[in-house]
Amino acid sequence: MLKDALAAAVVAALLALPLLGFRLADSQQGLSLDYRFAWVGYAAAAVFIGRLGMAFAAAAFSRVFQRKRQTLLPLAGRPSRNRKIVGWLLVAAALLLPLAPFADRNLIDKATLLLIYVMLGWGLNIVVGLAGLLDLGYVAFYAVGAYSYALLSQTFGLSFWLCLPFAGALAACFGILLGFPVLRLRGDYLAIVTLGFGEIVRVVLLNWESLTNGPNGISGIQRPSFFGLPFLAAAPGRTTFHEFFGLPFSPGQRIIFLYYVILVLALATNLFTLRIRRLPIGRAWEALREDETACRSLGINPTRTKLSAFALGAMFAGFAGSFFATRQGFISPESFTFIESAIILAIVVLGGMGSQIGIVLAAILLVGLPEWFRDLQQYRMLAFGGAMVLIMLWRPRGLLASREPTIRLAADALEAAPQTAGEAAR
Amino acid sequence: MTAAAPPLLTVEHLTMRFGGLVAINDLSFTARQRQITAIIGPNGAGKTTVFNCLTGFYKPSVGRLTLTPPNNGGCFLLERMEGFRIAKDAGVARTFQNIRLFAGMSVLENLVVAQHNRLMRASAYSVAGLLGLNRYTRAERQAVELARYWLDRIELTGQADWAAGNLPYGSQRRLEIARAMCTEPCLLCLDEPAAGLNPRESAQLNELLLDIRGQHGIGLLLIEHDMSVVMQISDHVVVLDHGAPIAEGTPDMVSNDPAVIRAYLGAAEGEALPPDVAGGLPTAPPC
Incomplete structure (x- = not known):
């Protein structure tokens, strides 16, 4: 886990070096190069801590995630009401x-x-x-x-x-x-x-x-x-929406x-x-x-x-x-x-x-x-x-990735044929 | 089964070339109604290519494929038809060597999709279905009933709402056969239905196939390596080697044919010997 985080930090530092480490600055002699190696250090540290945190979180939630993955499959007789x-x-x-x-x-x-x-x-x-x-x-x-x-x-x-x-x-x-x-x-x-x-x-x-x-x-x-009634303050020769309903005119109506x-x-x-x-x-x-x-x-x-x-x-x-x-x-x-x-x-x-x-x-x-x-x-x-x-x-498969079947067997038919334990386990 | 049963599928001089490669060379045979016809041969003999020609995935280079459905007088020339029409109009259903279920859809949906064309007509190309008219709901109920019948037959009723891809391998094989049968075909083509099944499952498969032949009265065309399946259930066997037919006849005749024995022993690469063949030889080299 530590090794992985360190590797990520090194990659981040290498990436940040050209992106953050150097900066062109205006000086009296024209353009000069500024060095901001501290920023590179911050970026690497942030990645290190973030990566470590992710690894911990993944370990802590692995059970939760595993259960989730199973519920992705449509299981018998459980239409999702939520x-x-x-x-x-x-x-x-x-x-x-x-x-x-x-x-x-x-x-x-x-x-x-x-x-x-x-x-x-x-x-x-x-x-x-x-x-x-x-x-x-x-x-x-x-x-x-x-x-x-x-x-x-x-x-x-x-x-x-x-x-x-x-x-x-x-x-x-x-x-x-x-x-x-x-x-x-x-x-x-x-x-x-x-x-x-x-x-x-x-x-x-x-x-x-x-x-x-x-x-x-x-x-x-x-x-x-609105069924022929325009949303205008006044329309010559036509009734407008607010006149028809006796409302004061407001552009918000439209x-x-x-x-x-x-x-x-x-x-x-x-x-x-x-x-x-x-x-x-x-x-x-x-x-x-x-x-x-x-x-x-x-x-x-x-x-x-x-x-x-x-x-x-x-x-x-x-x-x-x-x-x-x-x-x-x-x-x-x-x-x-x-x-x-x-x-x-x-x-x-x-x-x-x-x-x-x-x-x-x-x-x-x-x-x-x-x-x-x-x-x-x-x-x-x-x-x-x-x-x-x-x-x-x-959520690599999108926010709501589970799919509802378009048609289900009637509940009584399912009860009449209980799942065989051997089939279900495999 | 008598050999006098009327022909269902007549293959005449079928040749399929891919550039310079001749995958099938002048193959002729007849599959009869209410019979199980097996096509066997060593790996690369061109068996699956025959299926692909029959079901419109390839256009044959030469040859005529005539299908004569039992109930109406007409006949179909399969080599001239588009792939999906062969299934839709001529009534040829097939399964695949590497299972091709709709893995993300439920088991029941797989069986209902197979009844697409009938349901499309009933829903007046979606208009009646969108309006929720009676004639569509009735047709859908019938479709589910047919699906239910096949679910019971293949013992998957309890898993009807499972994603098809989650089923164990043997069940997927059976589901694919049930799906093909839901199109109500007159000829069912099975591409290695026993591949990857254990002995108990392949015995079940034999029973299922014999049932389909007996109760539904359709013809079956079978590609198979598992000789216990081929020898027990087929009525007629065609043997291919390097795209050319080398023998044809009843299982017994074929398994004692010297040309067949030579083909299997000569070209064998991880190929199981037919037990009868191996037994009939004085010194069968292991392969």
């Missing part, structure tokens, strides 16, 4: 959030942003978590949704609710378009191609100036209305309305995923993730199954994209860079592949915390990176 309760509590909290006394405009705005990422995470979960297709270009579908709403509403004056299905369908078509060339690819190769696809979409949006207005983006996108819209959209995504997971197509996705060869030998059409996963995942990104456009009122290719894809993928992986609640927790960690801790300024990203490393050390 997760369901947590889920309902989260839904209730989300519903009541705008009514809370501490809920100011800023908080609701951030919660809305968070929910967009939750929805994107749930959408990508279909592709990555269930079907096991590593997609690094998911943001492309988000962009397609956003631009299709923006363009449809500006060109034809269609309302948000009318455009929403169009945007979803268009994004799904793009999903299939991406799906076709990558049908034969798996794992890393698939990731590379999808990464390229995401960039292609962004570059097209950037350069097709006649349609997308290029890097200047599209501004003045129509805001959503913020809260947008919050509920994305909440409903996200919950719809969740409900859809939970349901489809229990359908043959959902099971086929998971089977495809486990073993494609075996799938084919059982008569499952891998082409159709993969394409449906791509299309449905993309559809939800399209919905989220049009919501994004209507919320911002302005979109440009800047909003759809690779880092967005990476964050969404990180949310899915960190949450535990395929776990719906895990994705919410991961989104809070990855999107919520950096937003709330903006005060930390330049240390924010450091804390973000550190948190990710820590989580991956603590």
